[in-house]
Every structure is written in C-alpha cells, then in structure tokens.
Amino acid sequence: xxxxxxxxxxxxxxxxxxxxxxxxxxxxxxxxxxxxxxxxxxxxxxxxxxxxxxxxxxxxxxxxxxxxxxxxxxxxxxxxxxxxxxxxxxxxxxxxxxxxxxxxxxxxxxxxxx
Amino acid sequence: xxxxxxxxxxxxxxxxxxxxxxxxxxxxxxxxxxxxxxxxxxxxxxxxxxxxxxxxxxxxxxxxxxxxxxxxxxxxxxxxxxxxxxxxxxxxxxxxxxxxxxxxxxxxxxxx
Numbered sequence: 001x002x003x004x005x006x007x008x009x010x011x012x013x014x015x016x017x018x019x020x021x022x023x024x025x026x027x028x029x030x031x032x033x034x035x036x037x038x039x040x041x042x043x044x045x046x047x048x049x050x051x052x053x054x055x056x057x058x059x060x061x062x063x064x065x066x067x068x069x070x071x072x073x074x075x076x077x078x079x080x081x082x083x084x085x086x087x088x089x090x091x092x093x094x095x096x097x098x099x100x101x102x103x104x105x106x107x108x109x110x111x112x113x114x
Numbered sequence: 115x116x117x118x119x120x121x122x123x124x125x126x127x128x129x130x131x132x133x134x135x136x137x138x139x140x141x142x143x144x145x146x147x148x149x150x151x152x153x154x155x156x157x158x159x160x161x162x163x164x165x166x167x168x169x170x171x172x173x174x175x176x177x178x179x180x181x182x183x184x185x186x187x188x189x190x191x192x193x194x195x196x197x198x199x200x201x202x203x204x205x206x207x208x209x210x211x212x213x214x215x216x217x218x219x220x221x222x223x224x225x226x
Binding site: 031033035040041042043044045048050055056091093095101102103105106107108 | 118148163201
C-alpha cells in the first residue's frame, strides 16, 4: 500500500500520560499536514510541514502538543500530559508541490483519554 | 461563527432521488473550494473541486456563488453507495500551505 499510513490506529491512555503518533506520507510528497477530528465535526487543521520545516501552527496546537518531521519524511505528533478533551481522531495528510490542493489522508489515529 | 457552515442532516433519500447540499463560508478571501467525502470511520477523500463556472463529474454537480459565499453539491440518481458524510472545504490563502478549512459535514443516507 503506497498511501499515507499512521500508527497506531487506536490509542487508549490515562489522563496525564504522554502519547506519540507517527505518520508516513506518500513517499514523493513533501507537504505534510496534521488535523484533528472530533465526533460529528469536520477535521480541524493543527500544523503543516514543507519538507522538514514546520511552517504553520494552528492556535489549537497548545504548548502540550509538538510535531516534528526531522528528515522530511515521516512525522510524529506528541501530546504531553493528555487531557480528556484531547480525545479525537488525529489525521495526517500529504500532498505534492505539483498538486498542492489535493491532500491524501491517512486512516487516522483514534485517541481516547480516560 | 464557524468559517464553513453546513446543515448536518441527516438527509434520508430513496435510491434514484436527486439531493442537494449547500454550504456557506464566512471569509470572502477564500480562494479554493472543494467537496470531500468521508465514509463512516474512514478518512476524508477528495470528491471534486468547485469552480465559479460550475463543474460536473458524472452524477455530481458542484457550483460556487462567490457573491453570496455559498457552495452547492447536487447528486443525481442517488445510489446506496453514496451514503456518506459530505464535507465542504475551503482554502483561505493559497500561498500559506493550502491548509484545508472544513465544514462540519452533511450526512447522507440513501435507502433502498
């Protein structure tokens, strides 16, 4: 499968724990996005990378959230001191410079904070 | 006020029906417009782009009214497989990474 992959697909954690998610974009795509989706809502933009540079961050991305894309390939999203309000689906998407408007989404990581 | 607003539905229609969804956007600087489809517990996928002149892809027709800041999607001859959530999406600034701004989605259920 050459699409966007995310790991893990599901994560249950206790409040206060740290969690880290991974996204592997389509190999030739240099743009990578993270979105968050809660039940009954559309996805909301969190952050954007072009290659290894993090170029945009939403105000939704509090200081407990950090994202990296160290070699311009896979990306990680870490949430520290998780809160119940962090429970959501975390979606990763990628696109190429040749077709910047079409973003291909991964299957998401569903986070449940108990 | 949300940047992109949609009627959440659900729209329950019989097979073969024609159904239309609208969405409104608040930022007049919005530059690009799309409809995405999201099946239950799946990721969103691009359905079609939306142009001012209107565009058609098989049974699907999308229209953009910039003056009124609304976007529509028309589905003709509905199929059971059209059951999904349809997300209205805009890009506000094409030079800033093309982040997608989603509406809350409209749920469509096509019944036999």
